[in-house]
Amino acid sequence: MPNYYQPEIETASREQILAWQNERLVKQVKHVWDNVPYYRQKMEEKGVTPDDIKSVDDLHKLPFLTKDDLRDAYPYGLMGKPLSECVRIQSTSGTTGRRVVAFYTQHDIDLWEDCCARAIVAAGGTKDDVCHVSYGYGLFTGGPGLNGGSHKVGCLTLPMSSGNTERQLQFMTDLGSTILCCTPSYAAYLAESIHEMGLRDKIKLKAGIFGAEAWSEEMRHDIEQKLGIKAYDIYGLTETSGPGVSYECSEQTGMHINEDHFIAEIIDPETGEVLPEGSKGELVFTSITKEAFPLLRYRTRDICVLTRKPCSCGRTHVKMSKPMGRSDDMLIIKGVNVFPSQIETVLLEQGYPANYQIIVDRVNHSDTLEVMVEMAPDKFSDSLADIAEQEKKLVNALKTMLGIYAKVRIVSPKSITRSEGKAVRVIDKRKI
């Protein structure tokens, strides 16, 4: 049962895909050279000009872009089109230092929505479906991306956004939602609620498209069992547009990267050297069709493996494994990017020692974040109410910085292990 949104693209021959990539890459490099002085300077520093890039084989000659570049160039430094031609921004949840703001022309939005539409159709979506989008709407790309994809497929789209579980379940039962799009942890939470409330017979879900955070095969199995659906993974990042950079097909053995829009490479995160197919390394994307935010060789920091083994679904686009980790210290908690350095900044600002420990866990399929903080002399009082007041201020400051709630646990001074070597700042107990 082949489900394709754009069959001529999704099942194109390898030669055809490569031809598209060669042509689009050459054009994109010229576009960037002419319009993005920041990247042009990086190319000049490396002694590369657009004339050196004749095909995908030359891609390795181009300099990388990293999150630091995005920060340096914030907000307009990497734009490929004037603001007057842009129609939208989306942004990561990060804070001043790490925030990524991505720009889109109408053309960019169209292509992004096409990518999401491919994911929805691959999950069995048709115009007869009721697509229930419980990703957050707003600056976060999840809601707008899947919403647009759902429109393209012609599904009846329920722009639920996240939260208010009671209303989610009411719409789901009353309007007969058939496809659920949200983070896997929220899907697990909804599944649990449906199970507890005995609503299983009243829901018509057949598939789920879950992304924006890491999830395990056990979690997939659990959600599939509880909801009686097939659960599909989807991948993306704001820097490259949002969800839909890659998505799972019926085989559920990896996510097909939309290679007509993105060229994927796997590199050694230490040396930057490109690794052969099948190697584990850092995923790097080059956007070859984006106009407003055309990132070349963007280092995602996600560690994964690519494979071009033929897929039973008939799609010919390369597949990536689920990310197996990160090459930096970024944590993804409840779908939100969290850097330990952000927590450190808040602690110092609030007058606490920078000796801290972050404990991440997953309780009932939902991520939890706890920050262990050492008591400081000037934060101490003989009154518990005063200490609690200080603690509340810290919790609020962390929430403002991270965008998610972190439980604070105040411990004795100098009690957090200061090992001889590197401090253990993060304990991630999640089994993914």
Place this chain on the structure above:
Amino acid sequence: MSVHQISVFLENRAGQLAQITRLLADNAINMRAINIAETKDYGVLRLIVDDSEKATGVLLGAGCILNMTPVTVVVVPDEAGGLANVLDVLAEGNIDVDYMYSMFPHADGKACMVFRLKDENAFVSRLTAHGLHVATKAELGLK
């Protein structure tokens, strides 16, 4: 009139309190009053000891976080209604009390209550006007 209370940060972990009391014992410091206010994760240990300066040095040397808090000790008749009378006097005078706890018995068998106050002067004048006695350090045998 106030005496020194040592307030110590105490993480809610097995052995924390034992460590501190052992440390005081090893330095021949006698505790005259002890109180703990706690949350789930941590607490504040409030101590009155015979030699607060020495105790502070010992505890700081052991890496404790603490501060010295002025508190007021009131002698209360050791009989039914003894404390109630004192609190009635305070309530009628609109005197705020942050917290209070009892002290180990006074030499003459009278009970002592420790008060943490916002306004010690108002407290003392109100009580003495009603014939109640606020104890001095010397009377309590504290350095």
